[in-house]
Amino acid sequence: MGITDWADKKDGxxxxxxSSFRDHIEPNGQFPPEKDRYHLYVSYACPWAHRTLIVRKLKGLDEFIDVSVVHPQMLDGGWHFETPENAEKEAKPASAHDFDSFPAATADKLHGFNYVSELYKKAQPDYAARFTVPVLWDKKENTIVSNESAEIIRDLTQAFDSLLPEGAAKDLDLYPEELRGEIDSFNEWVYDGINNGVYKCGFATSQTAYSAAAEQLAKSLDRVEDILSDGRDYFIAGRLTEADVRLFTTIVRYDPVYYVHFKCNWGLIRHDYPNINRWLKNLYWNNPAFKDTTNFEHIKEHYYYSHAQINPYRIVPYGPNVDIEPLDDSKRKRGDAGDGANKAAKNA
Ligand SMILES: N[C@@H](CCC(=O)N[C@@H](CS)C(=O)NCC(=O)O)C(=O)O
Structure with a gap:
């Protein structure tokens, strides 16, 4: 079943x-924090997996948890890895363009599998649901700890603290006890209206379902824009929390992908939401955990190329110019692709 068949047949x-794997890394639990015991399977394209990459970097866990990155084109077999076997199989559809090489994609570093589905089958042979990323894998028990990003980021933000050297990364708590109520209620409407809201727009198969999702999305973005109108850089308590991480991964994809591909076109972040744009640019340009984990090439390729039901010729658009604006946009000249330029612009 294709991802766009997730839409309900009755109401579209x-x-x-x-998510089905919901265990946790916790001291004294089945999955205790240990260096080099866990492995993350991600796609650079996926906003849910992107959350885990950001928190891994923010918490200085690069040396603790290695990462395998799938190829951005998600075709019939689901997410796949770069392997010689797959390279041969990747007979491209007639409409294929020439962006076949994605340097940031890796092999499955643990098993050498061809597909993410093989991981799920290894962990649970009778697994019958979707083969999604992110996947947090335990090398000791040879199984999946969790495939739910919201919970993986909670584990990463706290569970390894006892093993981390003193410093800013160890001290960073993205979900501090005293702010949990506020973070939870923010996350709730942001998830429904925006994080998942863009998918509800994009994958709707009826006008009624699309219109309801688009209206909810527009109202939720207005609400976010309003919160940021006092010039704040972070949503909650003047500090970076998981609320910022979770919204960032959707907003950074908004202008390059969701606006066009998912018909989220009530407004562009860069033109219509100046406060959200300022918040976005600040995180991206001033905190390497955000910029270094954002790969616009994988993002654009994945969505436009993989969802043939929405984009049957798999054309990846030329723009936007640029994927994200520079911090000081007044310095950008018209036609200057800048640092955030997309691959099409660079190759033109
Ligand atoms: N609830 C999951 C959702 C993950 C998810 O839907 N990932 C998408 C990519 S953005 C996926 O892997 N889809 C593959 C499929 O459905 O076949 C999470 O937040 O971790």
């Missing part, structure tokens, strides 16, 4: 599946 509304 997109329904996201509930």
């Amino acid at each position: 509304a997109f329904k996201r599946q509930v």
Whole structure:
């Protein structure tokens, strides 16, 4: 079943599946924090996986948890890795363009598998749901700890602290006890209206379902814009929390992908939401954990190329110019592709 078949046959509304692996890394639990015991499987394209990459970097866990990155084109077999076997199989559809090489994609560093589905089958042979990323894998028990990004980022933000050297990364708590209520209620409407809201727009198969999702999305973005109108850099308590991380991965994809591909075109972040744009640029340009984990090439390729039901010729658009604006946009000349330029612009 293709991802766009997630839409309900009766009302055409997109329904996201509930994740099945819901264990946690916790001291004294089945999965205790240990250096080099866990492995993350991600796609640079996926906003849910992107959350885990950001938190891994923010918490200085690069040396603790290695990462395998899937190829951005998600075709019939689901997410795949770069392997000689797959390279041979990747007979491109007639409409294929020539962006076949994605340097940031890796092999499956643990098993050498061809597909993410093989991981799920290894962990649970009778697994019958979708083969999604991110996947947090335990090398000791040879199984999946979690495939739910919201919970993986909570584990990464706290579970390894006892093993981390003193410093800013160890001290950073993205979900501090005293702010949990506020973070939870922010996350709730932001998830429904925006994080998942863009998918509800994009994968709707009826006008009614699309219109309801688009209206909810527009209202939620207005609400976010309003919160940021006092000039704040972070949503909650003047500090970086998981609320910022979770919204960032959707907003950074908005102008390059969701506006066009998912018909989220009530407004562009850069033109219509100046406060959200300022917040976005600050995180991206001033904190390497955000910029270094954002790969616009994978992002654009994945969405436009993989969802043939929405984009049957798999054309990846030329723009926008630029994927994200520079910090000081007044310095940008018209036609200057800048640092955030997309591959099409660079190759033109
Ligand atoms: N609830 C999951 C959702 C993950 C998810 O839907 N990932 C998408 C990529 S953006 C996926 O892997 N889809 C593959 C499929 O559905 O076949 C999470 O937040 O971790």
